[in-house]
Amino acid sequence: xxxxxxxTGIRAPIEKVFDLARSIDAHIASAxxxxxxxxxxxxxxxxxxxxxxxxxxxxxxxxxxxxxxITEMDFPHSFEDVMVKGAFASMSHRHEFEEADGVTVMRDRxxxxxxxxxxxxxxxxxxxxxxxxxxxEIRNAHLKAAAEAA
Numbered sequence: 196x197x198x199x200x201x202x203t204g205i206r207a208p209i210e211k212v213f214d215l216a217r218s219i220d221a222h223i224a225s226a227x228x229x230x231x232x233x234x235x236x237x238x239x240x241x242x243x244x245x246x247x248x249x250x251x252x253x254x255x256x257x258x259x260x261x262x263x264x265i266t267e268m269d270f271p272h273s274f275e276d277v278m279v280k281g282a283f284a285s286m287s288h289r290h291e292f293e294e295a296d297g298v299t300v301m302r303d304r305x306x307x308x309x310x311x312x313x314x315x316x317x318x319x320x321x322x323x324x325x326x327x328x329x330x331x332e333i334r335n336a337h338l339k340a341a342a343e344a345a
């Protein structure tokens with residue numbers, strides 16, 4: 196099961212970064228390359244513990260849907276979303292936040308597994324892990340720019 200770990204330093208208060216990371220609207224703005232939109236569950240504003248959102252996006256030229264649920268939230272230090280329905284065999288994304296000296300460090304721990312057994316494992320190694328890493332890096336750059344702009 197691939198594990199992607201990213202760390203992003205953001206010159207903004209922890210509460211602001213935490214809220215941007217759980218903002219449906221900020222996620223949509225950061226995912227223009229996949230034409231992502233929220234179609235069910237929480238579709239705008241700040242997602243809360245126990246809520247879910249269904250995303251529709253185009254990945255690899257194919258329109259897909261992914262439903263995630265917020266299974267844990269400790270404002271403003273961490274939250275976790277877990278796939279309940281979608282193209283992955285499994286997926287969880289843990290978001291952690293720590294502030295020191297005016298910089299909030301946002302950490303992502305994204306674990307997933309592709310379906311289709313050995314073919315899925317091959318896809319993970321050949322392109323899927325790199326694709327998901329780049330998707331998260333683009334999202335984090337957008338969140339950083341939004342947080343530091345105000």
